Amino acid sequence: MLKFSIEKKLEGTMARAGSIETKNGVIKTPVFVVVGTKATVKALTVEQIKSLESQVVLANTYHLYLQPGEKIVKDGGGFGPFMNWHGPTMTDSGGFQAFSLGAAFGNNVSKVAKSTEIETDNISQFDKDGQLAKVTDEGVEFKSHLDGKLHFFTPEKSMEIQYDLGADMIFAFDECTSPTASYEYQKKSLDRTLLWAKRSLNRHEELDTKKEQSIFGVIQGGRHQDLREEAARTIGGLDFDGFGIGGSFTKDDIGTAVAWVNKILPEDKPRHLLGIGEPLDLFNAVEAGCDLFDCVAPTRMARHGTIHTKDGRINIRNQKFTTDFGKIESDCTCYTCSNHTRAYIAHLFRADEMLASTLASIHNLHFILRLVENIRASILDETFMEYKNSFIKKYYKS
Amino acid sequence: MLKFSIEKKLEGTMARAGSIETKNGVIKTPVFVVVGTKATVKALTVEQIKSLESQVVLANTYHLYLQPGEKIVKDGGGFGPFMNWHGPTMTDSGGFQAFSLGAAFGNNVSKVAKSTEIETDNISQFDKDGQLAKVTDEGVEFKSHLDGKLHFFTPEKSMEIQYDLGADMIFAFDECTSPTASYEYQKKSLDRTLLWAKRSLNRHEELDTKKEQSIFGVIQGGRHQDLREEAARTIGGLDFDGFGIGGSFTKDDIGTAVAWVNKILPEDKPRHLLGIGEPLDLFNAVEAGCDLFDCVAPTRMARHGTIHTKDGRINIRNQKFTTDFGKIESDCTCYTCSNHTRAYIAHLFRADEMLASTLASIHNLHFILRLVENIRASILDETFMEYKNSFIKKYYKS
Numbered sequence: 020m021l022k023f024s025i026e027k028k029l030e031g032t033m034a035r036a037g038s039i040e041t042k043n044g045v046i047k048t049p050v051f052v053v054v055g056t057k058a059t060v061k062a063l064t065v066e067q068i069k070s071l072e073s074q075v076v077l078a079n080t081y082h083l084y085l086q087p088g089e090k091i092v093k094d095g096g097g098f099g100p101f102m103n104w105h106g107p108t109m110t111d112s113g114g115f116q117a118f119s120l121g122a123a124f125g126n127n128v129s130k131v132a133k134s135t136e137i138e139t140d141n142i143s144q145f146d147k148d149g150q151l152a153k154v155t156d157e158g159v160e161f162k163s164h165l166d167g168k169l170h171f172f173t174p175e176k177s178m179e180i181q182y183d184l185g186a187d188m189i190f191a192f193d194e195c196t197s198p199t200a201s202y203e204y205q206k207k208s209l210d211r212t213l214l215w216a217k218r219s220l221n222r223h224e225e226l227d228t229k230k231e232q233s234i235f236g237v238i239q240g241g242r243h244q245d246l247r248e249e250a251a252r253t254i255g256g257l258d259f260d261g262f263g264i265g266g267s268f269t270k271d272d273i274g275t276a277v278a279w280v281n282k283i284l285p286e287d288k289p290r291h292l293l294g295i296g297e298p299l300d301l302f303n304a305v306e307a308g309c310d311l312f313d314c315v316a317p318t319r320m321a322r323h324g325t326i327h328t329k330d331g332r333i334n335i336r337n338q339k340f341t342t343d344f345g346k347i348e349s350d351c352t353c354y355t356c357s358n359h360t361r362a363y364i365a366h367l368f369r370a371d372e373m374l375a376s377t378l379a380s381i382h383n384l385h386f387i388l389r390l391v392e393n394i395r396a397s398i399l400d401e402t403f404m405e406y407k408n409s410f411i412k413k414y415y416k417s
Numbered sequence: 418m419l420k421f422s423i424e425k426k427l428e429g430t431m432a433r434a435g436s437i438e439t440k441n442g443v444i445k446t447p448v449f450v451v452v453g454t455k456a457t458v459k460a461l462t463v464e465q466i467k468s469l470e471s472q473v474v475l476a477n478t479y480h481l482y483l484q485p486g487e488k489i490v491k492d493g494g495g496f497g498p499f500m501n502w503h504g505p506t507m508t509d510s511g512g513f514q515a516f517s518l519g520a521a522f523g524n525n526v527s528k529v530a531k532s533t534e535i536e537t538d539n540i541s542q543f544d545k546d547g548q549l550a551k552v553t554d555e556g557v558e559f560k561s562h563l564d565g566k567l568h569f570f571t572p573e574k575s576m577e578i579q580y581d582l583g584a585d586m587i588f589a590f591d592e593c594t595s596p597t598a599s600y601e602y603q604k605k606s607l608d609r610t611l612l613w614a615k616r617s618l619n620r621h622e623e624l625d626t627k628k629e630q631s632i633f634g635v636i637q638g639g640r641h642q643d644l645r646e647e648a649a650r651t652i653g654g655l656d657f658d659g660f661g662i663g664g665s666f667t668k669d670d671i672g673t674a675v676a677w678v679n680k681i682l683p684e685d686k687p688r689h690l691l692g693i694g695e696p697l698d699l700f701n702a703v704e705a706g707c708d709l710f711d712c713v714a715p716t717r718m719a720r721h722g723t724i725h726t727k728d729g730r731i732n733i734r735n736q737k738f739t740t741d742f743g744k745i746e747s748d749c750t751c752y753t754c755s756n757h758t759r760a761y762i763a764h765l766f767r768a769d770e771m772l773a774s775t776l777a778s779i780h781n782l783h784f785i786l787r788l789v790e791n792i793r794a795s796i797l798d799e800t801f802m803e804y805k806n807s808f809i810k811k812y813y814k815s
Contacts, residue, residue: 057764057770059768061772066752082768086764087768091739091760094740094760342492344492354464358464366484366485370455374457374459374461374462377460377771
């Protein structure tokens, strides 16, 4: 089980720097969690993941359940050892993908599924009531995005799969509603998520008799302050080891909505904001008291040629880069910037070479990992607000 | 300019072990040359190429001419520095691809072009006289496989492009005929290849005033002993720094046909057998006096899940490997075998993950590179025939 300790709280904000001890190592927070959807961080070797000084890898329960199946992963020692990553690990509950890739199979969302990626945008594909055809209090019935076969996830099933996947930190099964769902639906959904949280906790306690896994409850509630606060009180009152904050936010309200929740959640447990990786959001969410973040955006963007720089994003496929023999960032210490020019990377993208994805992913992950490390350092030395302001001014040219 | 020296000749065979000094390092021969078609060894970083102890990388003139263009590569310091490889380098003449990917555009061959790979099989796509519509004594007109635009390669043009690409070793422009071409056509074609060899040599001498590049003449002649011998005499009599042996062979005659040529070629110049990478062929060609080999097969096969082992090839996509937690080869020291199980690699292939190609390519290149290194060692300690027999018995189960 995890041990969370807070090293420093930043006065005037909810930001904190701390550490999470797991049986596979210590995580310094705030931290960006690298996503290894199918027990591989796309286009990277484990050696490269380590070289990036990644602290923790998160895999997707939905994807590994479908392929290769949790029993194979279990026989491989759990998803960490299966992919030969021996640091701290997390799995999500599978709920988000069951809704967005599974239940919505056959409409636009399934196109996204082809890229074997999860995108927050998918939420907008939920039908307008936020009511998915096959969600009941018992669980969610969904079709596999791979072959269309029917599957049924319950909170118990999610715990059983996550037990087999064997991550250090797992998540309770929750209903992820559409941001366009009605207030009434969201309210009703919260009751279900509370019910599922309790069932998740029970099944987890039955399975994990050696207490090797830690479980995070998930706070939903859409964009409604009262629902978010209610969820923080009810779920936050249960015996979880940490909490995830799910759902979608707008750029403007993310700090506000997260603050509603974190003011209520117990201070002594880590808080993971699910699926967020945009620099501004990371600053705002840290300021509002979050400790962990995960997102496929850095690597997905990279595979499309969109690359983070301190002066904002660039699209390396742009014509002007084909003759630009400078580095992506002249002061960047990542493998890509240490070894290759913009012209070479532009060539690789235009020639559809796999190495393009590898090099761009390394840079983007390095960028976001170092950003969150710098945020942590700025909490410790009380320069957070200055760092935030100067970074954002440069990155967003605002 | 290169310096070739022979360390050891194996009695009773034409096999020899030696070394080639280039301005970018020394190559120990026999050697397998790693193919970096578009200035990237597909799916591998330069770090990984180095970790494989690759000695020399060959890029394709045709591909780099079309994308990104030789002027950009030149501005990047030549194709080695452009891709950040600072060891010895080679470029082919572009002739083979102009014929097989270019001139044959629109028929089956262009499908192959989509995979941006060159396959020896393409030769069979030449029309039945071996006469391509647009080959004249002046040069070859071809359509780009990328956009169908017309281009014209002459021996002079090939030299100019290869000068810009800046490799340590380059090839004269030759006509690569179809193995199904008539004897008369092949004979006529040899005259043209001889003419082109002289023009290549002349233009090379005009360009390379600093004598930084070495040039290899190319021996053609199909499967005809008299034509192969004539080519070896005429081309072999010109002032080249080494020789390439081109064309296609059958499994049975490769040693024989190569021996016809090597008996005549000057002994003190290196001999490169173009496009060959099958273990049996490597043994036979070394025995018949070849020093260098290049082939896309190890990496192309790898990307399709076909993996070399000392007991023959396996297809890692096979169902039985999904639950096989052993290594690909238990005694292999490559990165892949040191870190991953068959089950994990099988999962990556089935999940269409890029890492599958990377891990399989590392193993296959390691396998072939070490094979040719072992062949070299077996020449030095005079165990070549024993090594050949025991390897082949195991690999081909013959």
